[in-house]
Amino acid sequence: MVKLSKKIVEDVAVEVAGEEVLPLVRSIQKKSNISEFLIAKSIKMEINPTRNLLYKLYNANLVTYNRKKDKVKGWYVYYWTFNPQRAKFLFHDLKKRKIQKLEERLTRERKGFYYNCSNNCIRLDFERATEFEYKCPECGNILCEDDNKKRIEFIEREILNLRKEMQTN
Ligand SMILES: [Zn+2]
Structure with missing residues (x-):
């Protein structure tokens, strides 16, 4: 059993x-x-x-x-x-798929540049930011480069937690 x-x-x-x-x-x-x-x-x-x-x-x-x-x-x-x-099988499958998604996001965050509106309207990747000439399409403010270190750390922690859950269950 x-x-x-x-x-x-x-x-x-x-x-x-x-x-x-x-x-x-x-x-x-x-x-x-x-x-x-x-x-x-x-x-x-x-x-x-x-x-x-x-x-x-x-x-x-x-x-x-x-x-x-x-x-x-x-x-x-x-x-x-x-x-x-x-x-049990579905549980592991579910976690595996979540980890996969997070890893894809992690790759994107690590190699991409992101830009934020200082009014928090929007977050754009490099290409889109260039398209809008570094101005927020919502409010017109200048976009600033996003320091995504915290975001990356958060995703890494999520992945670790999911791995732990898979190991202990
Ligand atoms: Zn804005």
């Missing part, structure tokens, strides 16, 4: 189905084959919106189901199980 931190489960679930799915995920995470009616009851939601959330998770392979025919009523009831293996 895969060991999962609360963080993995919540990050992935929110990414896939939005914040509103959190109570549902918490209610099924450590159990298996729970009837959809029981899930709806435990999160105090109507059955249809509960099913919609379950389908969103199902589309991302985060849950699996068994269905059984209710002998008395003649319809099928779905029993759901959370898939921790998949959650």
